[in-house]
Amino acid sequence: MTYKCAVLDDYQNVALSMADWSTVTDRVDVTVFNRHFETEEEAASAVGDCDIIVIMRERTPFPASMFARLPKLKLLITTGMRNASIDLAAAARYGVVVCGTEGAGEGTAELTWALILGLARNLTAENAALRTGGPWQSSIGVDLYGKKLGLLGLGRIGSRIARIGQAFDMEVMAWSQNLKEDRACSLGVRLAASKEELLAESDFVSVHLVLSDRTRGLLGEAELALMKPTAFLINTSRAPIVDQSALLEALRSGRIAGAGLDVFEREPLPEQDSFRTLPSVLATPHIGYVTEASYRAFYRGIVEDIAAFLGGSPIRELKN
Structure with a gap:
């Protein structure tokens, strides 16, 4: 089975160059979006067929209504180990595994x-x-x-x-x-x-x-x-x-x-x-975490999260 993965809000268009994705691309088809979706409807329409979605901090919120629009979603990954814009209780209700990454840096x-x-x-x-x-x-x-x-x-x-x-x-x-x-x-x-x-x-x-x-x-x-x-x-x-x-x-x-x-x-x-x-x-436009060291750690963690999920043992799960 090939999983469809969307990487959202990659403003600098660096997601695929900041980590080695080769460990998962044999099973995952990755699409990167570098423009911000202004509405929930627009975002859901673009990624409605995805099994895996990667979000950068709180750039795209995931309330209960968003999970309801994405019936195919199985894995949601956020950079960082805390994201107040994700409704973790709703994720659990919809059977979506939510994982985070380390590497906020200085x-x-x-x-x-x-x-x-x-x-x-x-x-x-x-x-x-x-x-x-x-x-x-x-x-x-x-x-x-x-x-x-x-x-x-x-x-x-x-x-x-x-x-x-x-x-x-x-x-x-x-x-x-x-x-x-x-x-x-x-x-x-x-x-x-x-x-x-x-x-x-x-x-x-x-x-x-x-x-x-x-x-x-x-x-x-x-x-x-x-x-x-x-x-x-x-x-x-x-x-x-x-x-x-x-x-x-x-x-x-x-x-x-x-x-x-x-x-x-x-x-x-x-x-x-x-x-x-x-x-x-x-x-400044929320750039505190936008540094090379942080991004490399974030995207490396994202690839690790996907690989672990594919292997049946998710890591760094965020739970309510």
């Missing part, structure tokens, strides 16, 4: 610092002026030395952000609902007494939490109002952790100095979305 931590530095030194405006013949020096940069870096979350990525912040001689503090003082102390980080204290004291607030029912909307109008008017918010985690309407209002009114964003509630971001044009926003 890209998100590194991009977080690109955003922090870009905001601090107003790099977007200064570079644009240089390229277009605008004013030579138009802004005054914000020093990182001696400033307070507040981290919402001190896991794998947050702890790396903390170490880099310390290298800049910043004072690093952190808070999350489950963070313990011994964990913070082991990293040389001050445990904030509360979320409110962290927001009020920090010059840069960076979000590194997993999206869940507890963290959705964690930063709303009241929380953003606690931040200094000179402070910056950076979010390379998941957009719904921050109330997007409240963030837009805080930026428009100047209640905070700016934001560095790599994640959005709707992706790709609509052309007319305000986050594309606000001068106080430095935004």
Whole structure:
């Protein structure tokens, strides 16, 4: 039997070159889609005859309605070992095995610092002026030395952000609902007494939490109002952790100095979305994980998942 496999949202058109697919192509016919399907109907129509579907992070959601449209689907593979856009209970009901991959790499931590530095030194405006013949020096940069870096979350990525912040001689503090003082102390980080204290004291607030029912909307109008008017918010985690309407209002009114964003509630971001044009926003198109090392690990894991499934022993299963 030959299985039909669709690889979705391969924006850079690299899926087949980032791993050795020869171990499975004798039994699997692979089709790659590098354009994003705007609707569920469009996606289901394109891949309705597939037994295996590969998705890149949350680019194409898989709610229960999507599984209902794909009666032939047997195996769904997502990059990473967590994907909030997949209804795992529905997958089980429809008899679909869901597997993940390892290999997130350090890209998100590194991009977080690109955003922090870009905001601090107003790099977007200064570079644009240089390229277009605008004013030579138009802004005054914000020093990182001696400033307070507040981290919402001190896991794998947050702890790396903390170490880099310390290298800049910043004072690093952190808070999350489950963070313990011994964990913070082991990293040389001050445990904030509360979320409110962290927001009020920090010059840069960076979000590194997993999206869940507890963290959705964690930063709303009241929380953003606690931040200094000179402070910056950076979010390379998941957009719904921050109330997007409240963030837009805080930026428009100047209640905070700016934001560095790599994640959005709707992706790709609509052309007319305000986050594309606000001068106080430095935004990137969810590229934190888009690095060569991550992609090679992702696609290698995808091939391993397919081979294991074909062999009758799926690996790295995601279950509800």
